[in-house]
Amino acid sequence: MTAKPDTRHRLKLILAEAALETVPREIWGHPAVYKHARRRGKPPASMLLDRSIHHQAMKRLPGAEKRGRPDIVHITLLEALGSPLNKEGLLEVYVHTLNDYVIFIDPSTRLPRNYNRFVGLIEQLFDEGQVPPEGKPLLWIRPMTLQRLLQEIGATYVILLAEDGERRRLRDVAEEALQHAPATAVVVGAFPHSDFSEETRRLATRAYSIYRGEPLETWTVVSHLLAVTADMLNII
Incomplete structure (x- = not known):
């Protein structure tokens, strides 16, 4: 009989200041x-x-x-929702947008792989407030700051992954996140250029950089983080 996952190790992942908005x-x-x-x-x-x-x-x-890149959220969510960590019930994913909206995501959600279909889905989400519009939602959106989101999900230990953070091996970051779980939130930027706002930086307990070369894509960071975490939990 397969043991149930220990939800004390559940990781909260926030894609922050995401370049996701309707045309202004x-x-x-x-x-x-x-x-x-x-x-x-x-x-x-x-x-x-x-x-x-x-x-x-x-x-x-x-x-x-810093704006107009829905593809970053699309690719990263495909990585996260399809990860072994999510399949084992050990991941919560949230999208905080640059304009202070938060998208909540049911872990069982299967997003369309086709980009145009994803765009249509998110447009419907902004219009209707939830998807599907009737019944139990898989995605729902609320106006909310990052600070309010952290409070609402009980994240009291916030690890910010930033290019100019303290250099740290990814495995050490994952270990630290698990030590403080389920109160840990790992925050990754979901925008193409520029940097986190000062408001976001002030919310961080720790700020780490996992790579000193050229900036990594959001989905690359998330994919490696979730794989390392799953390995440490003997999921893969």
């Missing part, structure tokens, strides 16, 4: 946005901001280098 009002009238909205038959307010489509329009936006 300031650029609704830009030709690139207008044409895209007309082609899709949707109002700009109901579409996700995507740099690959709205690059020219985004030049008008403040902090543009």
Whole structure:
């Protein structure tokens, strides 16, 4: 008989300041946005901001280098939700967006692998507040700061993975996270460029860097973290 997983080792993973938002009002009238909205038959307010489509329009936006990359969340969530750690019931994943919304995710959720279908799903989530719109939700979204999220999920020990953090081996980071679990939250940035806000940095108990070379993609960091953690728990 297979032993049940020890939920005391459950890890909380937060994709923070994620570059995930609907098209902001300031650029609704830009030709690139207008044409895209007309082609899709949707109002700009109901579409996700995507740099690959709205690059020219985004030049008008403040902090543009940190915005408009839904693919980062998509790929990273596929990695996390498909991980052995999640399959064993030892992972909670949350998405905190740059504009202070939080997406809550049922661990059993199977996201579409196709990017366009994922975009449609998240657009529906922003419109309806939950997916599916009726019945038990698999995804639901609420306006919420990162600080409030940490309080709500009982995360009192916060490990921030940042390029300029203290150099630490990933295995040591995972061990420290497990020592304080289930009160540990590991926070990983889900934006393409720039850095964490000071508000986010102030919430961290520890800030670590796991690699001193070129910046790693969010999904690479998460994939390695979850694999190392699963190995330490003898899951893989």
